[in-house]
Amino acid sequence: MDSVDVKALCDIRGVSGHEGEVRAHLRTLLEGHVDDLRADTIGNLFARKAGRRASPVIMIAAHMDEVGFLVTGADKSGMLHFTNVGGIVPAMLPSKVVRIGPAAIPGVIGTKAVHLQEASERTKPFDPEKLRIDIGASSREQAMKLVKRGDQITWDVEFGEFGSALWKGRALDDRVGCAILAEVLRQAEYEVPVVGVFTVQEEVGLRGAAVASYAVEPQIAVCLEGTVCADIPGVEEQAYTTRVGQGPAISLMDAGTIHSPVLVRHLVSVAEREGIPYQYREATRGGNDTARMTMAKAGAPGCAISVPCRYIHSPVAVCSPEDYRNAVRLVRAFVDSIGRGELTI
Amino acid sequence: MKDLIESFTQAYGPSGHEDQVREVIRAAVADHCDRTTVDALGNLIAFRAGSGESSNRRRVMLAGHMDEIGLIVTHLDEQGFLRFANVGGVSPHVLLGQRVVFGDGTTGSIGSERVDEIKDLKLDKMFIDIGALSRDEAREKVEVGDMATYQRQLSELGTRLSAKAMDDRVGCAVMVEALRRLQNSPHDIYAVFTTQEEVGLRGARTSAYGIDPEFGLAFDVTGVGDTPKINNNLNMKLGAGAAIKVKDASVVVPPRVKDLLVKTARDNGISYQLEVLVAGGTDTASIQLTRSGVPAGCISVPTRYIHTPVETLELADVEASVQLTVKVLEGPIEV
Numbered sequence: 001m002d003s004v005d006v007k008a009l010c011d012i013r014g015v016s017g018h019e020g021e022v023r024a025h026l027r028t029l030l031e032g033h034v035d036d037l038r039a040d041t042i043g044n045l046f047a048r049k050a051g052r053r054a055s056p057v058i059m060i061a062a063h064m065d066e067v068g069f070l071v072t073g074a075d076k077s078g079m080l081h082f083t084n085v086g087g088i089v090p091a092m093l094p095s096k097v098v099r100i101g102p103a104a105i106p107g108v109i110g111t112k113a114v115h116l117q118e119a120s121e122r123t124k125p126f127d128p129e130k131l132r133i134d135i136g137a138s139s140r141e142q143a144m145k146l147v148k149r150g151d152q153i154t155w156d157v158e159f160g161e162f163g164s165a166l167w168k169g170r171a172l173d174d175r176v177g178c179a180i181l182a183e184v185l186r187q188a189e190y191e192v193p194v195v196g197v198f199t200v201q202e203e204v205g206l207r208g209a210a211v212a213s214y215a216v217e218p219q220i221a222v223c224l225e226g227t228v229c230a231d232i233p234g235v236e237e238q239a240y241t242t243r244v245g246q247g248p249a250i251s252l253m254d255a256g257t258i259h260s261p262v263l264v265r266h267l268v269s270v271a272e273r274e275g276i277p278y279q280y281r282e283a284t285r286g287g288n289d290t291a292r293m294t295m296a297k298a299g300a301p302g303c304a305i306s307v308p309c310r311y312i313h314s315p316v317a318v319c320s321p322e323d324y325r326n327a328v329r330l331v332r333a334f335v336d337s338i339g340r341g342e343l344t345i
Numbered sequence: 346m347k348d349l350i351e352s353f354t355q356a357y358g359p360s361g362h363e364d365q366v367r368e369v370i371r372a373a374v375a376d377h378c379d380r381t382t383v384d385a386l387g388n389l390i391a392f393r394a395g396s397g398e399s400s401n402r403r404r405v406m407l408a409g410h411m412d413e414i415g416l417i418v419t420h421l422d423e424q425g426f427l428r429f430a431n432v433g434g435v436s437p438h439v440l441l442g443q444r445v446v447f448g449d450g451t452t453g454s455i456g457s458e459r460v461d462e463i464k465d466l467k468l469d470k471m472f473i474d475i476g477a478l479s480r481d482e483a484r485e486k487v488e489v490g491d492m493a494t495y496q497r498q499l500s501e502l503g504t505r506l507s508a509k510a511m512d513d514r515v516g517c518a519v520m521v522e523a524l525r526r527l528q529n530s531p532h533d534i535y536a537v538f539t540t541q542e543e544v545g546l547r548g549a550r551t552s553a554y555g556i557d558p559e560f561g562l563a564f565d566v567t568g569v570g571d572t573p574k575i576n577n578n579l580n581m582k583l584g585a586g587a588a589i590k591v592k593d594a595s596v597v598v599p600p601r602v603k604d605l606l607v608k609t610a611r612d613n614g615i616s617y618q619l620e621v622l623v624a625g626g627t628d629t630a631s632i633q634l635t636r637s638g639v640p641a642g643c644i645s646v647p648t649r650y651i652h653t654p655v656e657t658l659e660l661a662d663v664e665a666s667v668q669l670t671v672k673v674l675e676g677p678i679e680v
Binding site for chain 1 (some may be wrong): 358360361362384385386417419420422428431432469489490541544547548551552554555582594
C-alpha cells in the first residue's frame with residue numbers, strides 16, 4: 001500500500017546543498033515510525049529502526065538532492081548569471097522556465113527568436129556562457145532584490161501521471177529512492193537494525209554518504225536510486241541499460257563500485273521466490289552512494305536497487321509506478337530475509 | 346618460485362570476483378603464517394606475529410593485489426552474443442582476437458562489428474562468442490554481471506616468464522615466498538592479498554583501515570622502457586633488480602621509506618633500481634592515506650606489456666624482490 005505521496009516529494013525543490021525542505025518533509029513522514037530521527041552537521045537525515053537483534057546493521061541510502069543551478073550574479077540589464085550543480089548538458093538549457101530561490105520566483109532562460117537568427121546560428125551549437133535567466137527585472141539592483149547570489153535554481157516542472165500510468169517529474173533522481181526508503185521504514189518493523197539515511201550532495205560527489213557511512217559503519221549497504229534508462233528510439237538494445245516497467249534494476253558494477261556478488265545473488269533469489277520482477281542494470285558507467293558506503297572505514301558489502309528513469313538529469317524524467325512499488329517490495333523482502341538469517345555476511 | 350607464479354597467474358580472479366584466486370593463495374600461504382582471515386571486501390589477510398620487544402616491534406602491512414583486469418558481461422543478445430564492458434584498464438586493440446574464460450571455465454572468443462579503421466575499434470563494438478545460438482542458450486552458461494579474464498598459459502622465454510595477470514600475482518608470489526623464507530622477524534606482519542586494486546585501489550584502503558598499520562609495503566609490477574621505440578619516460582628495465590618506488594601517479598614514497606629500502610638492498614648486495622612511474626597507481630597510495638597517515642613504500646617487479654595477456658618479467662628481478670622483502674622484515678623499521 002502506498003503511504004508516501006511521491007508527487008509531493010518530487011515537487012519539493014532541493015539542489016545539492018539546499019536539501020532543507022526535502023529533509024523537513026521526510027521528517028514529518030517518518031516521525032513515529034522510527035526509533036531515532038536526527039540530522040548530522042552536513043545535513044544527512046538518519047532514520048534508525050533498532051530491530052530486535054543487534055546485527056547485522058543494514059544501511060539503506062537514498063539521496064535527497066537533485067541536479068540544478070545556482071545564481072552567481074546579475075548583469076546591468078537585470079539578467080541573471082548562473083552555474084550548474086551536478087551533471088547537466090548545456091543543450092538542456094535554452095527556452096526553459098525555472099524557479100529561483102526560497103520564494104521560487106519564475107525565470108526564463110531565453111534565446112534569440114528564430115526570425116532573428118542567422119542561418120549559421122540555427123545549426124551551430126550555442127555558447128552556454130552567453131545564456132542568462134530573465135526574471136523580469138530591468139536592472140542589476142532590481143534583480144538582486146528578488147534573488148540572492150547562491151540561490152538554488154530548479155526546472156519549473158510538476159510531477160504527474162500520464163499515458164498508461166507512467167510517472168513524469170523533475171527530481172525522480174532520487175526522490176523515488178527517498179520515497180522507497182520512507183515506505184520501507186513506515187510499512188514494517190524488522191528483525192535487524194535498519195539505518196535509513198537520506199543523504200545530501202550526492203550529485204556533486206557522493207559527499208553526504210561519505211560522512212554518513214563513517215558514522216553508521218554498515219555491515220550491509222543498500223543504495224536506492226533512480227537510474228539511467230535508454231529504452232528509447234535510436235538506441236540499440238545492448239545500450240538500453242534498463243527498461244521502464246521491467247522491474248527494479250539490480251546493479252552489478254559501476255564507476256565507483258563492484259557490487260557484492262553475494263548480495264546480488266541473494267537479491268535475485270529473494271525476488272524470484274517472492275515473484276517480484278527485476279532486471280539487471282546493464283552498464284558500468286555512472287556511480288552512486290554505494291561507493292562511499294562500501295569503502296567507509298574497514299568496508300562493507302554493498303548493493304544497489306534502482307527504479308529505471310528515462311531522461312534523468314534533464315527537466316523531466318519518466319518512470320513506472322510498478323517498478324517503484326516492486327522496488328519497495330524487494331527491499332522489504334531483502335531486509336526480512338536478512339532478519340531470518342538467510343544470508344551470512 | 347616459477348611454480349608459485351604459474352599457479353597464481355593461472356587462477357581466475359577479476360576485480361570483485363577474487364574467490365578462486367583467494368583459495369589458491371590461501372593454500373600457498375597458510376603454512377607460513379599464524380592465521381588467515383577474509384574481510385568485508387574479500388581481502389585475504391595472512392597474519393604472523395613477530396618476536397620482537399614492543400619497542401622495535403612494528404605492525405607491518407604488506408599488500409599485493411589478487412585481482413586482475415577483465416571483462417563484465419552487460420547484455421546477452423538474441424543471437425547469443427555477449428556484450429561487455431571493461432573491468433580495469435583493458436584496451437580494445439589488445440582484446441581483439443583473444444580468447445577469454447569465465448569463472449566456471451566457460452570460454453569465449455572476442456569478435457567485433459566491422460570497423461572501417463582500427464582506431465574506431467571501441468569496446469562497445471565488440472562481443473564475446475561462447476558458441477551459443479540464442480539468448481536462452483547463452484544464459485545457460487553466462488549471466489549478465491559474470492566476468493571473464495584472458496585465457497593464456499604461462500610460457501618460459503629463456504630466463505623470463507610470460508603470462509596473463511603477472512599484474513599482480515607476481516606481487517602476491519613475492520609476498521608468499523618472502524614469508525616462507527622469513528625465519529625470524531621482530532614485526533607483526535599482516536600480509537594482505539587485496540581486492541579491487543584495478544578499479545581504484547579499494548581493497549587496500551579498507552583493509553589498511555582495519556589493520557591500522559605503522560608501516561606499509563606494497564608489491565606490484567611496474568612499467569619498463571627497454572623495448573623498441575617505446576617512447577616514454579620509463580627508465581626501469583628487466584634484469585636490473587627489484588624496483589624501489591620513488592613515485593607513481595598515486596603516491597610519492599616518503600624519502601625515509603625509500604631510503605630504508607635502498608640501504609637494505611645495498612647492505613645485502615641485492616640488485617635494485619629506482620622506480621619513477623609516470624602513469625598508474627598502486628595500493629601504496631591507499632595505505633599511505635589511511636586514517637591519520639601511514640609511512641608506506643613499494644617494491645615493484647619490472648614488467649613488459651602490462652595489461653596484456655603476455656605480461657613478461659625476469660625471474661632474477663622476482664628473486665631480488667623476495668630477498669629485499671625478507672631483509673626489510675628481518676631488521677628494524679624506523680621511519
